[in-house]
Amino acid sequence: MAKTKQKFIKKAESACNAVMRIGRWVGARRFLFVWSAISVAVALFVGAVESVYLYKTNYILNTDIFVLTRLMDAIFLFLKLFTPMFVLVLAVKYIFDCNGKHSGRASETFRLSFIAAMSIGLLIAVFYYLNAGLIIGSNPSRYCTAGTVCWFSWGMLGLAGRAFLTSGLGLLLTFLGLRGIYTELSYILSKK
Secondary structure (H helix, E strand, C coil), X not given: CHHHHHHHHHHHXXXXXXHXXXXXXXXXXXXXXXXXXXXXXXXXXXXXXXXXXXXXXXCCCCHHHHXXXXXXHHHHHHHHHHHHHHHHHHHHHHHHCCCCCCCCCCCHHHHHXXXXXXXXXXXXXXXXXXXXXXXXXXXXXXXXXXXXXXXXXXXXXXXXXXXXXXXXXXXXXXXXHHHHHHHHHHHHHHCC
């Protein structure tokens, strides 16, 4: 049993190191710089095209508000494009950074984030399951006939399973990314 555990730990460490070698070769800062440039270009292009279209419709009552809303729209589009990739890069670092710091175990941040994400994901899956069977709520459902309550069906179980996997994985990446953002910002702000 101990040999099997040691083999598993060695394989996990080699997988973590392989992912981190690829990440270091690509370069997280370089990748984020290129992605931010792409995000800015897309946001400016979409913002300019929409602004020209809105301007041609002659629906502008106040030029100041028009310019302000178009700028804010471009900024929010940039944030929609850039933020998920930024969070994903930080999450990958917290998941796969295994250069001896954790002595073959997952970091405390990863373990707590995993437990929190899976717990919330399970609650969301239970909500989906109960709602699909009309146990809570009164929405029309394709898993039960109208007006009846279903306690079990494979379709409901599949729906709950998909909800669990997508919400759990999304929350895990979000928690790890937010932890990374907090760590990086607190490091910057702690400098004198």
